[in-house]
Amino acid sequence: MARVWVVYREGLRVLGAVVASVSLESAISRLDIAPWRLFTTTPPEEISADELERVPARKRVLVEVSDEDRYELCALQRGFFESPYSPEECRRRLNVG
Numbered sequence: 001m002a003r004v005w006v007v008y009r010e011g012l013r014v015l016g017a018v019v020a021s022v023s024l025e026s027a028i029s030r031l032d033i034a035p036w037r038l039f040t041t042t043p044p045e046e047i048s049a050d051e052l053e054r055v056p057a058r059k060r061v062l063v064e065v066s067d068e069d070r071y072e073l074c075a076l077q078r079g080f081f082e083s084p085y086s087p088e089e090c091r092r093r094l095n096v097g
Contacts, residue, residue: 002027003064004094005080006087007044008057016044016062017052019087020096024069028076030093031083033063035075039082061090 002024007016027033039062052059062080070076083090 002066002069004031004090004096005044005062005064006052006059007062008052008055008059010057014040014042014044015047015052015055017047017049019049019091020094022094022096024063024065024071024074024076026094027063031061031063031085031090033076033081033083035077037081037083038077039080041079043080059087061085061087 001021003018004020004022004027005016006019007014044062061083063083064080065076065078067078070078085093
């Protein structure tokens with residue numbers, strides 16, 4: 001299961017929280033994940049979901065792809081890929097709270 005993060009930048013740091021775990025195939029198709037959307041290979045610094053909700057900064061959604069998530073003919077390398085959609089739209093597309 002690929003982990004879906006909502007993150008934001010604070011200077012050079014990327015902070016965020018995991019908001020869902022979904023199959024990688026589902027995340028790729030519903031969140032428009034592609035090889036050219038690689039954001040980073042370094043994990044974000046994890047914070048609580050409550051702390052994340054209080055942050056007014058621009059938030060983005062990353063899908064974490066691990067070696068365990070990859071499948072035969074998967075074009076994605078290990079790393080964190082950015083969705084072009086807002087966190088609210090990603091939640092709606094994934095049907096998660």
